[in-house]
Amino acid sequence: MDYYERALTNHILASRRDTPGTDSPEVTYFVGMGPGVRRAFGNTGTCCGGTGLEDHTKYQDSVYFRSTDGDALYVNLPLAATLRWPERGLVVEQTSDYPADGVRTLTFREGGGRLALKLRIPSWATAGVTVTVNGAPHRGPARPGTCLTLNRNWRPGDRVSTTYRLRVERALDDPSTQALFHGPLLLTAQSPEQGANAISPASRPPHFTTHGLTLAPFHIGDDTPYHAYFTRSEPVRTC
Template sequence: WYKMVNDYMYSIGGVAGARNPANAECFTAQPGTLYENGFADGGQNETCATYNMLKLTGSLFLFDQRAELMDYYERSLYNHILASVAENTPANTYHVPLRPGSIKQFGNPNMTGFTCCNGTAIESSTKLQNFIYFKSKDNQALYVNLFIPSTLDWTERKVTVEQTTNFPNEDQTSLTIKGNGKFDVNVRVPGWATKGFFVKINGKTQNLQAKPGSYLKISRAWKDGDVIELKMPFQFHLDPVMDQQNITSLFYGPILLAAQEPEARKDWRKISLAADDISKSIKGDPQRLEFTIDDVLFKPFYETYGRYSVYLDVVLK
């Protein structure tokens, strides 16, 4: 898992990529060389590989409850799995190209194919609720891993937890507890939440120390109707290629933003950002997750169906 994430992962959460664009299922010969060896002319990573990385990540979490595992899960779920389905049909991606001015190739719209990515794409659509919550073996702790509207029926404790949110179009979520009992609620503080992570219980601000990339334990004798409110302000941040630091992707919170390209291109799109605070160079609507830089529109990669650039040649001034 560490080898994949640290040496072979692209910004969408996908892994691998090979010199031969017709065989992007293979890993590059040398680790940490995605720029030199990974950006082939065709696809850079296979959707099935991300599907399997998510399975591995969830299994590892059963043994070791590290926030970095669910940070990866969130990244890949939003920026690859959700981005792998066509806009108006069930068609899905096989390889996902990440070079400048690329376009996704969606196949099997009638679900008649039998490739591995066809099968896992169908399965992925049934697994969107997976790994939102975990419980400890002794039923003394609940882990809140993902911020997705959902209802958890914790049968062993006769407790229901209802999560209400419009994440990622808003930077907050609320958890309503129905039932009574003393247990820990461990909420993930995302690694990208560097502008703070704020907690209210029943409307009262809690003085808790939250560290990005960790779990925040909230211990309490919970009463029926208690409400936990979590707020994690989004900010813009860059995710550079490991072996070419000026070639980087732009994120807003957990969401990868793709430059919307009018036509195919061979060169990396160049943008300049303020070195002291890159948000000064970016305008837009956080609720719609649409922004502009030098009159170029940026949208979430999972809402991009035309040509795009997810890697940019960035100059900080």
């Protein structure tokens, strides 16, 4: 599911031009990772464009799973989606501005009763994930790569919220080559500059700034040149 989410957000969503339009939707044939590259977009005049356009129907897929015995509900993706479960008389609504915001809220709208709510904790969430139930912090373990189980008698109006954090991923063959993420969202520097200092939140979430540069989610489809990887220079102390 980690792979599914990363591919859905950072590749499939990033393959469309981020402008409204119903008569000539545009997608990109190739998403480059070189420094300062630009994405080029076109309409669906090619077979690749047509196939790529079909990928965008996947956003509604696999947000929720249920156990075969009907005693557990798995929440896999932080997407705005409403679940109607007629056999249990249950309606659950997940509200989120994701990927524009790293906070999601799951609300029981109708029905309830004893149910094991299983929240997916991504393997990359090594810095932890903040989980609240009706506004109160949940103190149970939330180990990366597992599901956090909230087993209780649910009632209409109960709310569960989760929040993601800023993080760094290092290349396996060269730890000094790194990429920046906000939760599962890849952030790219919208500038040809190479240096960077401290990272601060910008006025437009989930954008950040560092050393006069803007770090923006990669899924935003435009032709701004970007840098997806950075070489980090660690300070060396001498005695």
